[in-house]
Amino acid sequence: MAGIYHIAVIPGDGTGPEVVAEGIKALEAVSRRCGVGFRFKEFHLGGDQYLSKGILLPEEVIGELREMDAIFLGAIGHPDVKPGILEREILLKLRFELDLYINLRPVVLFPGVQTPLKDKGPEDIDFVVVRENTEGLYAGGGGSFKKGTLDEVAIQESITTRKGVERCIRYAFELCRKRNKKRHLTLCGKNNVLIYESDLWFRVFQELHKEYPEVSSGYQNVDALCMWMIKNPEQFDVVVTNNMFGDIITDIGAIIQGGLGIAAGGNINPEGTAMFEPMGGSAPKYTGLNKINPMAAIAAAQMMLDHLGEKEAAELLLKAIKAVLKNDLKGLEAGRMGYGTREVGDLVAGYIAAG
Ligand code: IPM
Ligand code: MN
DSSP states (O other): OOOEEEEEEEEESTTHHHHHHHHHHHHHHHHHHHOOEEEEEEOOOSHHHHHHHOOSOOHHHHHHHHTSSEEEEEEOOOTTSOTTHHIIIIIIHHHHHTTOOEEEEEEEOOTTOOOSSTTOOTTTOEEEEEEEOSSBGGGOOEEEESTTSTTOEEEEOOBOOHHHHHHHHHHHHHHHHHHOSSOEEEEEEOTTTOTTHHHHHHHHHHHHHTTOTTSEEEEEEHHHHHHHHHHOGGGOSEEEEOHHHHHHHHHHHHHHTTOTTTOEEEEEOTTSOEEEEESSOOOGGGTTTTOSOOHHHHHHHHHHHHHTTOHHHHHHHHHHHHHHHHHTOSOSSTTOSSSOHHHHHHHHHHHHHHO
16 A cells, blocks of 8 residues: 555535535545545534534644644635634634645646637646745734724735745746746736835745746736736746735636636645645535535545645546546536536546546
8 A cells, every 4th residue: 555644624614515525535436546545534613613612723623733644625614604704713724823835726727628718728728826825915914993983094914024935936936847838937916016025026036036947937917917817828837926816816717717616726835734625615505405516626635646746646536537527517517517516526436446
């Protein structure tokens, strides 16, 4: 047997548990074929725990998660909890506490998947966004003054550190070299307005570029990059950017690769643990209906295998995902796949068994 991995599973809220179950089904199918072993340990975090017991993310859970090889997350978000509480106190806290400083979001259009972009196909949409994941506006600094009055002042601070920028850009250059595709790294900023923050990113980018002469580089302001992602996505190979811009542009990325039914991401500490998740939310209206598309969660599991260094297993699962997308699914939206959630998982497992 190759490695045995300890995987923390956080099914979370809404449809999270349903999609996570199919991700695990795929991993177990891979395990039977490649001899990679998994020990799953479930952690019940999310809106239900918060509403019934007041529990968000206890210290001892963070300690346990730190020791795991990887974390597989479904979704966090509950209609009865005010926006911001679960997100900040669970999802973002995990990113900060475990220092998961890279948010890796591939934007890949697989054959058989519809993109809303006219005249674009799989050969045009194949890039990766490296989003800084622990700083910027997400650091959450700021405050309200004279709240609730007509004189109210709101301050939302953005924190950018040299260390945070450097480790993120270095990761992106390394990835660009390793991907070995166009070997082109685009820095996305807003240096005509954010004259301190984007300037720091720009200088560090230029400095590190000297260490990667085989990689060509470009700079784009985030507003222009949003247009280019739609008009000429084929120009991109790896894009590196700050936390907020990365959040926004990866939703464009998700839709051009077929939507939240397929978009997955990894929150990675290259020196520690990593957490993989479907990009979509908890989709409460579909909870328990066997209608939600589990492909994004299965793609997250695939990224996890790749991150763990299990290349053969990752390849096998990728092949199965591509086969289901190309041969079986009618669409990627919930309730429009031509199959139920569990049946999509069965299809993936079937290709793995046969492949
Ligand atoms: C994401 C999400 C989160 C973010 C939310 C849920 C806090 O949109 O992972 O992209 O803004 O990072
Ligand atoms: Mn987002």
